[in-house]
Amino acid sequence: MYDVIVAGAGPAGCVAAKRCAEKGLRTLLIERRRLPRDKVCSGMIVGRLAKAMVEEGFSELPRDIVLETLPGLTLWVPEAGQSTIRTSVAITWRRDLDFWMAKEALEKGVEVWDRSVVKGLASDGSRCSVVVEKQGATQELAARFVIGADGINSTIREFLFPELPATYTVAYRECYAGSLNLEQKTGHVVFPSGDYRPNFWILPKGDCFTLEGGLRVLRKEIGRILTPCGFQGGRPLWKDGCLSRVQLAGHPLPDAETSARGNVLFTGDSARLKIPVSGEGIGTALRSGILAADSIVESLASGRQVSDLYSKGLRPLLASLYSFSLDLEQIKTGARKGPQSLLDELMVAFEKTIEATGF
Numbered sequence: 001m002y003d004v005i006v007a008g009a010g011p012a013g014c015v016a017a018k019r020c021a022e023k024g025l026r027t028l029l030i031e032r033r034r035l036p037r038d039k040v041c042s043g044m045i046v047g048r049l050a051k052a053m054v055e056e057g058f059s060e061l062p063r064d065i066v067l068e069t070l071p072g073l074t075l076w077v078p079e080a081g082q083s084t085i086r087t088s089v090a091i092t093w094r095r096d097l098d099f100w101m102a103k104e105a106l107e108k109g110v111e112v113w114d115r116s117v118v119k120g121l122a123s124d125g126s127r128c129s130v131v132v133e134k135q136g137a138t139q140e141l142a143a144r145f146v147i148g149a150d151g152i153n154s155t156i157r158e159f160l161f162p163e164l165p166a167t168y169t170v171a172y173r174e175c176y177a178g179s180l181n182l183e184q185k186t187g188h189v190v191f192p193s194g195d196y197r198p199n200f201w202i203l204p205k206g207d208c209f210t211l212e213g214g215l216r217v218l219r220k221e222i223g224r225i226l227t228p229c230g231f232q233g234g235r236p237l238w239k240d241g242c243l244s245r246v247q248l249a250g251h252p253l254p255d256a257e258t259s260a261r262g263n264v265l266f267t268g269d270s271a272r273l274k275i276p277v278s279g280e281g282i283g284t285a286l287r288s289g290i291l292a293a294d295s296i297v298e299s300l301a302s303g304r305q306v307s308d309l310y311s312k313g314l315r316p317l318l319a320s321l322y323s324f325s326l327d328l329e330q331i332k333t334g335a336r337k338g339p340q341s342l343l344d345e346l347m348v349a350f351e352k353t354i355e356a357t358g359f
């Protein structure tokens with residue numbers, strides 16, 4: 001019998017598990033893949049929330065996992081120009097970042113099972129039964145609480161909300177050797193379609209760089225925009241892709257109802273907590289993981305329902321995400337007025353998310 005079983009060893013799961021173990025709870029962290037594992041992501045720690053949450057949940061980022069710290073993020077609407085937001089952007093590979101977090105959890109006494117998949121979940125509101133396939137063998141475990149931290153394509157969410165079908169969009173990533181000759185030595189987000197989407201990101205990654213986003217539909221535009229910067233196209237060193245955004249039927253935005261059910265709490269991407277404009281989700285994953293652990297501890301001490309405590313704690317974050325989603329509407333309005341208005345609205349919205357804190 002575990003106190004807490006956490007599904008998924010990304011930022012949300014690692015921080016939640018670590019915090020539960022620190023409070024003396026018997027905690028199991030289950031990860032489907034072999035650790036260390038990579039994740040399709042720019043790996044940027046950008047914005048005040050993300051930095052604050054890394055430090056609150058763990059400590060300062062170790063130097064050896066930061067490839068470099070960029071001086072900002074440049075938004076680029078080719079027909080209008082570029083604008084740079086000055087902020088520090090730590091660039092990491094998620095393989096290294098998440099493995100550091102998993103090791104920190106392990107050190108605090110979390111039992112970590114990798115190559116193990118949550119295959120089933122039943123909950124009667126006070127006790128959960130979790131079916132796990134560990135390296136080929138199936139077993140049934142009991143826990144007082146379960147934390148779903150199993151990412152965008154969450155199976156825990158499917159078990160608990162079978163009535164809510166999900167639809168997804170896909171993002172692609174390609175890695176090329178060398179670097180581009182860009183005006184600004186920052187991360188770049190390029191909006192070549194006269195609208196917010198599709199867009200693509202350019203990130204330096206040590207001795208290579210990645211392109212990410214709607215690469216398939218933007219192939220021609222990428223060639224046109226980046227050839228003057230020294231991009232030669234051709235075969236990337238490697239490429240991959242992942243599900244990137246999820247829509248739940250009847251729940252267009254993340255809400256309290258789909259963030260918890262009984263004694264099962266959803267965190268990070270499994271609760272759809274990515275920031276709408278920038279697509280960042282590491283900071284919000286960490287924030288929700290911390291909240292989930294703290295809600296469990298408080299529920300055990302007070303006897304209050306954990307889902308109520310967690311939903312209450314999440315309220316400011318959900319309100320901020322709602323407000324950012326309205327900015328997305330402003331950006332679309334800007335796009336209709338022309339490229340310069342699109343760039344202006346993008347700047348306002350990105351600056352707001354980067355400065356945001358306190359949820």
Ligand SMILES: Cc1cc2nc3c(=O)[nH]c(=O)nc-3n(C[C@H](O)[C@H](O)[C@H](O)COP(=O)(O)OP(=O)(O)OC[C@H]3O[C@@H](n4cnc5c(N)ncnc54)[C@H](O)[C@@H]3O)c2cc1C
Nearest residue numbers: 008010011012032042043044118150151268269280281282
């Ligand atoms: C192209 C792209 C670029 C991005 N760039 C950034 C960025 O630069 N900065 C930023 O802040 N955010 C970025 N994001 C968002 C960020 O990647 C996510 O929001 C973040 O990873 C969410 O963390 P998480 O812990 O909720 O989930 P994840 O990091 O996805 O971790 C979930 C884990 O659960 C495991 N799992 C899944 N199912 C099971 C199961 N049944 N049993 C056991 N384990 C399971 C998975 O293997 C995975 O390891 C980007 C996203 C995309 C798509």
